[in-house]
Amino acid sequence: MGVLTQYQPLRLNAHIGIGIPWDLDRNIGGVSVLPPYERSSNSEWYTGTANAIYQNLEYMESYHPDYVLILSGDHIYKMDYELMLDFHKANNADVTIAVMPVPMEEASRFGIMITDEKRRITDFEEKPGNPRSNLASMGIYIFNWKTLKKALIAMAQKPALDFGKHVIPYCHRKGAFLYAYEFNGYWKDVGTLHSYWEANMELINIVPEFNLYEEYWKIYTKSEIQPPQYFSADSVVETSIIGEGTDIYGKVYHSVIGCGVTIGKDTVVRDSIIMNQTQIGNHCELNKAIVDEDVRIGDYVRLGVGAAVENEIAPHIYNHDLVTVGERSVVPNGITVGKNAVIFGITTGLDYENSCLPSGKSLIKAGEQL
Amino acid sequence: MRAIGIILAGGNNRKMRELSHKRAVCAMPIAGSYRSIDFTLSNMSNSHIQKVAVLTQYNASSLHEHLSSSKWWDFGRKQGGLYVYTPAVTAQNSNWYRGTADAIYQNLDFLRSSHEPYVLVASGDGVYKMDFNKMMEYHIEKKADITVVCRDMPPKANLERFGSIRMNEESRIEEFEEKPLQAKSRVISCGIYILRRRQLIEMVEKCIEEDRYDFVRDILIRYKDVKRIYGYKIRDYWRNIASVEDYYGTNMDFLKPEVRNYFFKQYPDIYSKVDDLAPAKYNVGASVRNSLISSGCIVNGAVENSVVFKKSYIGNNCVIKNSIILNDVYIGDNTYIENCILESHSTIRANSRYVEEDGQVRIVVERNERYTM
Numbered sequence: 001m002g003v004l005t006q007y008q009p010l011r012l013n014a015h016i017g018i019g020i021p022w023d024l025d026r027n028i029g030g031v032s033v034l035p036p037y038e039r040s041s042n043s044e045w046y047t048g049t050a051n052a053i054y055q056n057l058e059y060m061e062s063y064h065p066d067y068v069l070i071l072s073g074d075h076i077y078k079m080d081y082e083l084m085l086d087f088h089k090a091n092n093a094d095v096t097i098a099v100m101p102v103p104m105e106e107a108s109r110f111g112i113m114i115t116d117e118k119r120r121i122t123d124f125e126e127k128p129g130n131p132r133s134n135l136a137s138m139g140i141y142i143f144n145w146k147t148l149k150k151a152l153i154a155m156a157q158k159p160a161l162d163f164g165k166h167v168i169p170y171c172h173r174k175g176a177f178l179y180a181y182e183f184n185g186y187w188k189d190v191g192t193l194h195s196y197w198e199a200n201m202e203l204i205n206i207v208p209e210f211n212l213y214e215e216y217w218k219i220y221t222k223s224e225i226q227p228p229q230y231f232s233a234d235s236v237v238e239t240s241i242i243g244e245g246t247d248i249y250g251k252v253y254h255s256v257i258g259c260g261v262t263i264g265k266d267t268v269v270r271d272s273i274i275m276n277q278t279q280i281g282n283h284c285e286l287n288k289a290i291v292d293e294d295v296r297i298g299d300y301v302r303l304g305v306g307a308a309v310e311n312e313i314a315p316h317i318y319n320h321d322l323v324t325v326g327e328r329s330v331v332p333n334g335i336t337v338g339k340n341a342v343i344f345g346i347t348t349g350l351d352y353e354n355s356c357l358p359s360g361k362s363l364i365k366a367g368e369q370l
Numbered sequence: 371m372r373a374i375g376i377i378l379a380g381g382n383n384r385k386m387r388e389l390s391h392k393r394a395v396c397a398m399p400i401a402g403s404y405r406s407i408d409f410t411l412s413n414m415s416n417s418h419i420q421k422v423a424v425l426t427q428y429n430a431s432s433l434h435e436h437l438s439s440s441k442w443w444d445f446g447r448k449q450g451g452l453y454v455y456t457p458a459v460t461a462q463n464s465n466w467y468r469g470t471a472d473a474i475y476q477n478l479d480f481l482r483s484s485h486e487p488y489v490l491v492a493s494g495d496g497v498y499k500m501d502f503n504k505m506m507e508y509h510i511e512k513k514a515d516i517t518v519v520c521r522d523m524p525p526k527a528n529l530e531r532f533g534s535i536r537m538n539e540e541s542r543i544e545e546f547e548e549k550p551l552q553a554k555s556r557v558i559s560c561g562i563y564i565l566r567r568r569q570l571i572e573m574v575e576k577c578i579e580e581d582r583y584d585f586v587r588d589i590l591i592r593y594k595d596v597k598r599i600y601g602y603k604i605r606d607y608w609r610n611i612a613s614v615e616d617y618y619g620t621n622m623d624f625l626k627p628e629v630r631n632y633f634f635k636q637y638p639d640i641y642s643k644v645d646d647l648a649p650a651k652y653n654v655g656a657s658v659r660n661s662l663i664s665s666g667c668i669v670n671g672a673v674e675n676s677v678v679f680k681k682s683y684i685g686n687n688c689v690i691k692n693s694i695i696l697n698d699v700y701i702g703d704n705t706y707i708e709n710c711i712l713e714s715h716s717t718i719r720a721n722s723r724y725v726e727e728d729g730q731v732r733i734v735v736e737r738n739e740r741y742t743m
Contacts, residue, residue: 212648228403231673239654241650
């Protein structure tokens with residue numbers, strides 16, 4: 001298994017390591033992290049999804065594969081790829097694309113596959129205005145190795161080589177057998193802040209659709225922190241999930257709290273996601289906040305209060321009244337932050353006017369978080 | 371560290387009552403997420419001991435499951451590693467381990483084939499953190515033949531189940547009594563020893579020749595006047611869990627911030643087998659006060675002054691007070707539990723009531739059908 005990384009790989013590399021948590025620390029096979037690298041000629045970053053695969057042809061070749069399974073790492077779902085491969089083999093397919101039926105009215109947001117009654121793909125459309133089918137591509141592909149290799153080499157010069165835009169259409173043009181494998185379980189793309197927040201909030205439901213508590217088909221992860229979580233005598237917790245080693249002294253409602261977090265006395269956390277190792281002081285109030293790892297929040301800090309104002313810089317990213325605090329940021333005592341606001345970096349009282357960051361504003365002190 | 375480790379994990383103990391019916395004392399769950407042997411194993415790993423043997427005998431299966439992979443304690447190596455030895459029938463021997471010295475004797479090849487000059491022998495039922503390198507320095511500095519870890523016990527503690535020690539001002543052990551009814555000193559042995567590997571081989575061989583099988587009685591006590599046996603005091607947290615009262619007390623100690631801080635937050639860490647459990651979940655109606663909850667739990671009721679281990683389910687309107695809920699317990703709705711230890715995998719029917727008076731601990735083992743209630 002190869003993991004292609006490029007954007008801010010340190011955290012992901014540290015997370016994957018040699019693959020122990022997923023039983024991938026093997027003598028034969030196992031996991032390799034594959035960042036772009038310099039070569040004697042033609043060094044470049046990964047310019048597109050298929051370009052990243054193209055740059056690792058040699059890696060794949062070394063395993064003499066019959067099939068290659070291509071996946072995205074930002075989706076939440078449980079899937080037995082073996083069944084998809086069985087389907088691929090049974091149909092003598094060259095390429096199989098996993099698809100999911102979506103409501104017809106939402107189909108125009110996806111790449112849509114049009115198939116015949118045997119699930120052979122006859123046509124496809126990227127975000128069509130008038131969709132002819134409701135089978136949305138999940139970005140999961142099985143290729144016959146020969147088909148993939150030929151296509152990648154033929155298309156190598158295309159800038160920003162992409163599976164959906166270039167490689168699949170190329171295979172289709174060349175008359176390859178393309179099949180759609182229908183998947184009907186829970187599937188969520190967490191590529192935006194709001195879908196990420198939503199996916200987390202869904203896990204809090206009494207019996208969530210995506211059930212983490214089943215014995216079969218568990219989701220594995222690296223856990224550095226093992227101790228149980230502690231609740232003080234005056235803590236309150238309701239409708240939440242909480243990770244290992246977290247200490248709760250305040251009140252937590254309808255939230256997802258990571259591992260090794262501390263939530264101070266008289267602090268109230270609502271509808272929020274707090275990631276690993278973040279420390280939140282006393283007497284704070286957090287509403288619809290996404291707080292990244294290793295953040296320090298002082299005392300009497302209020303996040304997500306006031307009127308809803310659209311974010312001034314990037315409303316397509318910071319929306320739905322969420323407040324976002326970036327990794328390893330620091331928020332000092334007594335600060336009030338509005339909705340659709342974002343803080344990133346080690347901030348001090350001087351960065352805020354009247355100890356306040358109004359709704360829709362961004363405070364980004366990039367490069368100073370180390 | 372130039373020592374190999376031996377963990378004596380074979381013992382049974384009636385003082386654990388029903389809790390030892392299904393597992394060895396060393397496999398007892400501790401503090402929500404750990405098992406007793408994790409503390410000694412982690413201490414050895416953190417002290418850079420490379421090669422450790424765990425000698426098991428009584429009810430060893432849950433211990434074996436826990437030790438099924440050595441990587442969690444960082445013993446998954448080419449050089450050294452973690453070895454688990456149970457009694458085996460051989461051409462020369464068809465006995466169970468007849469005592470601690472016999473357990474070592476039956477695995478003498480492990481000692482013979484090692485090249486490290488020292489051996490650290492420890493029990494697996496202590497909850498503590500210790501850098502064995504410091505103990506080794508002390509051992510060498512004192513020119514001791516054997517160094518025994520010992521501890522001052524508080525005035526009210528019951529010492530009946532410990533070895534009692536009296537040392538001179540140089541810390542050389544002058545008196546050593548095994549489990550005396552009336553202890554003459556407040557210093558007890560923690561069951562952790564360092565000695566030279568060759569010395570141990572010699573002593574154990576001699577023991578068996580004379581049909582003696584116990585490490586404490588037949589080596590420490592017997593040799594105390596001819597060999598230089600020194601005491602090395604541990605001053606930080608140490609507690610042996612091998613009685614129901616101490617087991618309950620040790621777990622409850624983890625509700626104290628200083629104990630939690632010492633074991634969970636301060637370097638070095640204690641390691642355990644990783645279970646890949648989901649985060650604990652709290653539904654409407656949950657209320658948790660001064661308690662530890664482990665991953666994989668689902669809480670719908672009230673929990674107070676208690677320790678809840680992994681994967682337990684607490685139903686609606688339940689009240690759990692001053693209790694220990696071991697792994698994978700299912701507690702039906704409207705149940706009241708106070709001053710109890712619930713054995714792991716128990717299934718408690720809805721509307722049950724298990725109460726023990728303060729100062730006592732009741733052990734609850736309920737094997738009801740879980741999914742047909």
